[in-house]
Amino acid sequence: MAMRLSVMLALAAGIICCDVSGLQAAKRPDRGLPKPQLELRGNATSRAPVRWRPVSGASGYISYRGSKTTAGQTVMSFDLGWDRSPNMPWSKLTQADLFSLATEDGPGLDTSNLQGVNVAKWVAAAHAHHVQAMIAIGGSDDQKWQYACDKGNRAQFVLNLVSYAVTNGFDGIDIDIENALWASQGPPSEQQTSCVEAIAAAAHAATSRAGKPLWLSEDVITNWQGAWMAPYATRIDQFNLMTYGNDLATLASDVRVTHSQGVPYSKMVVGIDVDDYGEPRRGCKPFSDYAKQHDLMGAFVWDAVSDHAKAANACVTALASR
Numbered sequence: 001m002a003m004r005l006s007v008m009l010a011l012a013a014g015i016i017c018c019d020v021s022g023l024q025a026a027k028r029p030d031r032g033l034p035k036p037q038l039e040l041r042g043n044a045t046s047r048a049p050v051r052w053r054p055v056s057g058a059s060g061y062i063s064y065r066g067s068k069t070t071a072g073q074t075v076m077s078f079d080l081g082w083d084r085s086p087n088m089p090w091s092k093l094t095q096a097d098l099f100s101l102a103t104e105d106g107p108g109l110d111t112s113n114l115q116g117v118n119v120a121k122w123v124a125a126a127h128a129h130h131v132q133a134m135i136a137i138g139g140s141d142d143q144k145w146q147y148a149c150d151k152g153n154r155a156q157f158v159l160n161l162v163s164y165a166v167t168n169g170f171d172g173i174d175i176d177i178e179n180a181l182w183a184s185q186g187p188p189s190e191q192q193t194s195c196v197e198a199i200a201a202a203a204h205a206a207t208s209r210a211g212k213p214l215w216l217s218e219d220v221i222t223n224w225q226g227a228w229m230a231p232y233a234t235r236i237d238q239f240n241l242m243t244y245g246n247d248l249a250t251l252a253s254d255v256r257v258t259h260s261q262g263v264p265y266s267k268m269v270v271g272i273d274v275d276d277y278g279e280p281r282r283g284c285k286p287f288s289d290y291a292k293q294h295d296l297m298g299a300f301v302w303d304a305v306s307d308h309a310k311a312a313n314a315c316v317t318a319l320a321s322r
Contacts, residue, residue, distance in 0.1 A: 073288060074238070074269050074298025075319045077307065078136070079122070081114040085304035089313040090129035092320035094298070097174050097217075098122055100136035101164070103148035107156035109137075109164060123169040134217065135165050138176030145179040149195035158195075162202045162214065171208050172215030174240070175199065177228075187227035200235035220263065222254035230262025239263050240300055244273035246280035248290055255294070268296045274315050275306040284315040 076095040079085055088096065098117065102110035126133035138145070148157040165173050175196065182189040196218070203214040217238035220226055229236070241258060243251040251270055259265055272280065272287055280287070288299040299319050301307050307315045 073292055073319075074300070075288070075316060076240070076269060076298065076300035077304040077316050078300070078302050079304045081117050083305050084117065085308045087308050087313065088125070088304055089307075089316045089320075090125060090131055092313070092316045093126075093129070093131045095132040095134060095300075096126050096304075097134040097136045098170075099303070100139050100142075100174075100176065101161070102137065102139065102142040103144040103157070105144050105147040107148060107153040107160055109160050110142075119168050127169070132171045132215065133169070134172045134174045134215070135168070135170045136174040136176055137161060138178060138219070140178045142176075143179060143181075145177055145195065146181050146191060149191055149198075154195060154198055158198045158202045161199065162206050165203070165214055166206050166208060169209050170214070171210060171212070172217065172237075173199070173203055174217045174219065176219040178221065182228070183225075188231050189228060192228060193231045196229075197232050197235060200232065204235075217269075220258060223257040224261075226258040226261030226263045233262050233264060233267075236267065238269055238297060239267050240269050241271055242273075242302075243270045244277065244302065246272075246277050248286055251287065251290065255296070265294065265296055269298045269300050270296060271300050271302055272315060272319075273302045274310060275303050279311050279315060284318040285321060288319040288321075 074094050075092060076097060077085075077089070077093060078097045078099045079088060080099050090096075098114070098119070100113055102113065104110050123133045147153065161173065164170075177192060177196075179192070182192045185191075200216055203216045206214050208214055215237050216235070217240055218229060218236050219240045219242060220229065221242050226239075229239070233239075239258075241254060241263075243254045245251070255265070255268060255270065258268070268291075270287060270291055272284055274284075284299070284301070291297070291299050301315045301319070304316075307313050
């Protein structure tokens, strides 16, 4: 089985590599990566602060959504590998992201953020509550994507990533690309496009322990990063919009702009940051109501430990309420 999986993933990654052979080459999601300016060149990137933060998809995966929420809405939370929630609200969630792996300056995976996590136990807890278990890779501290995804490393990197997800029992992969170099290119960045397309092909060709293709999500810094994802939006199953803040007007504006950049409404999961911003003034339920009323996929919380510590999991509980 292991040999067959390796061959399938290598072929999937290799096909993508060949198709784009002419192209050139965290601790947490970023609150400081700026909207790229057209005049940026090389390393001359501004660091002016901006706001930041991702049912059938390309894989045909049938998720765990539907049993706990109205209208099958996704309710998700990020559990930080270095600061895990002592009380994950498993019964309220339909999806959980373990954050996170990182890229290296070669095809390997940096697992240092997960050193204190019993990954098998975490995945088992999610599955015991019928929660889709996702492994995240990336974040603002992860600035090595261009090395992992260069032509010499890409196929092996993709194989390593997808194999990690399958071997550890995850149901899918969440990509959080906040790479300053790629943000200074385009939109889009040809290397980012080729890399994500390779990941998508391999993930959808793989089979999880549940017997399904891996689900693939990607996090989107609003309100500018959608344009980088437009070329491969059809290959992604879910987009987690970093619509962080505490007012619906800003969220609604970000959703409209991100859609205009090429991200489908039906794949959007809107985000609420209870770490930096705390509980929204009117609570979190209006955010999930907005998602449902506008035919979005659902809503998520950044992050689980903050929701537990500040509000006894009140935000996730509200998102899951009928």
